[in-house]
Amino acid sequence: MSEKDFLARRFEERRPHLKAVAYRMLGSLTEAEDAVQETWFKLSRSDVSEVGNLGGWLTTVTGRVCLDMLRSRATRHEEPLHDRDGRVASLPDPVISAADRVDPEQEILLADSVGIALMVVLQTLAPAERLAFVLHDMFHVPFDDIADVIDRTPAATRQLASRARRRVQGQAPAPDGDTAACRCVVDAFLAAARGGDFDALVAVLDPDVVVRSDGGTLRPSALRRGAAEAASGAIMFARFAEAALPALVNGTPGVVAVADGRAMSVMAFTIRGGRVTGLDILTDPERLAQIDLSVLTD
DSSP, X not given: OOHHHHHHHHHHHHHHHHHHHHHHHHSOHHHHHHHHHHHHHHHHTSOOTTOSOHHHHHHHHXXXXXXXXXXXXXXXXXXXXXXXXXXXXXXXXXXXXXXXXXXXXXXXXXXXXXXXXXXXXXHHSOHHHHHHHIIIIITOOOHHHHHHHHTOOHHHHHHHHHHHHHHHHHHSOOOOOOHHHHHHHHHHHHHHXXXXXXXXXXXXXEEEEEEEEEOTTTSOOEEEESHHHHHHHHHHTHHHHHXXXXXXXXXXXXXXXXXXXXXXXXXXXXXXXXXXXXEXXXXXXXXXXXXXXXXXXX
16 A cells, blocks of 8 residues: 555545534535645645654644635625624534434534534634634644644633633533433424414523524525514514424434425524523525435435
């Protein structure tokens, strides 16, 4: 076996892991694939004979590639969503799987419970903050290695990660982990929306629920807060509830609305204490067209 073939095999073994790194950094499945491919190009052009930990080297290189992409890419939306601090908070690409199973590659991609709400918060972080948090807190890369990527001292890198960690813990606390119980909450929400039952909707929603709707460049986006406003919006768009198919969205119970063989929306729920605390709705036709609906019907 040639050295290039050996490196290619080692790289393919790490590909799912590298895509998981890139997805957390970029929030885009397509851009994550591009970042992983760029990492391969860098590996194929590098002398790694003295590299003791090739897996760690690849992770760090992927992080560097993603950092460059974050710094250079154009704003995705003409009407971006914003978080409570006024930072852009567009919805990431959802990872859709059947309601009762996640395939092995998706399990790696979604390890550490990377829900939509967490991904939204990650996208509000400055690029260097996101890199420090993702590589250290999610993938256990030493601060010394991360510092080399962002051209900071290890102490400054540690501070970046700490600041990012506080934001994540404050804005995306861990959701309920009981999948069956969460599915019951989602089903109750859908039943109330289909029936136009305002009181039943309010009962299943947290008083401070946040609803984000991302329509991309072709449809308006919106940000709503509070149970009453969220319930009113759910009734207005009850047609999505009528067409909803159960799914796992980033590993947690959600729904995909399908009509004429096309995805019309994806709804991701964040549930804590038996109530919906966050509802993220993707209605962007361009990104919805990329969803493989066969995973819901096979």
